[in-house]
Amino acid sequence: MSETTTTEDTAAKNTVAENANDANETLDKPKKIIINSDLSDKQLMRILEAAIFAAGQTLNIDRLMDLFPYDKHPGKDAIREALTTLQEQYLEHTSLELKEVSSGFRFQVRDDYSSWVAKLFEERPARYSRATLETLSLIAYRQPITRAEIEEVRGVSVSSQIIKTMIERDWIRVIGHRDVPGKPALYATTKGFLDYFNLKSLTELPALADLRDIDAINAELDLQVPTVPSVPTADSDEETDSVDSASEEITENEIPEVIH
Secondary structure (H helix, E strand, O other): OHHHHHHHHHHHHHHHHHHHHHHHHHHHOOOOOOEOOOOOHHHHHHHHHHHHHHHOOOEOHHHHHOOOOHHHEOOHHHHHHHHHHHHHHHHHHOOEEEEEEOOEEEEEEOHHHHHHHHHHOOOOOOEEEHHHHHHHHHHHHHOOEOHHHHHHHHOOOOOHHHHHHHHHOOOEEEEEEOOOOOOOEEEEEOHHHHHHOOOOOHHHOOOOOOOOOHHHHHHHHOOOOOOOOOOOOHHHOOOOOHHHHOOOEEEOOOOOOOEO
16 A cells, blocks of 8 residues: 555656646746737837836846737837937937947937036046056957967067956956967957947947057047046056056046946
8 A cells, every 4th residue: 555655656746846847948938029019109218218227237129128028019120219219319309328339228428418427526537557558459459369469569568467457347358268388368358348438349449550559549449447446547557567667647537428
């Protein structure tokens, strides 16, 4: 009798486990959206507008699509069209802009008004050496690139502190290693770099023929660095070569975009 009961209990447990697995698989499978929304164009725009404002971070199209029920969905094309209309309206009627960067959409103060908004902030402007900005520019334009290749172009050694600072700011990252003796790290820019400099992709980088002309690069990229106390500033960006120890410091006189 006990053997029969044990066998039945085991079978029941297996059935329950199988049903649970089937349920989990069903939950894991994304439901196919049905484009059947009863929202007007204006309502759709206002929903997207509210979501992006409330998020406090960039939101991409996929995340915005999750706002709507799968069986009454406006569809990706309608969402994209609504965002385009919002962008046009904000540029025409407000001091804000709906900006699409690498990681999604965000609202920010337009450049025309940044100098006025800057008066609300009293933080000491961050200062970065020319060496830091030259290194960042080389990585941006010649990625993937090794530290030795950067040093070859610049003609001086690159401080470890400079590399560390840019990694901590999520501007660059190691994406692999060059297949040469020593396996040096290959550096490339991140989505954080693109987002900070208002770029959707690397194809939007200005075309600059001569990367040694750092002043032109800074002017084109509008290199501005926000104050982050936990990250060393250029005062600690010491180059190992005596030439860079006397290099000019770049001072940030404007705040970065204000993100809502």
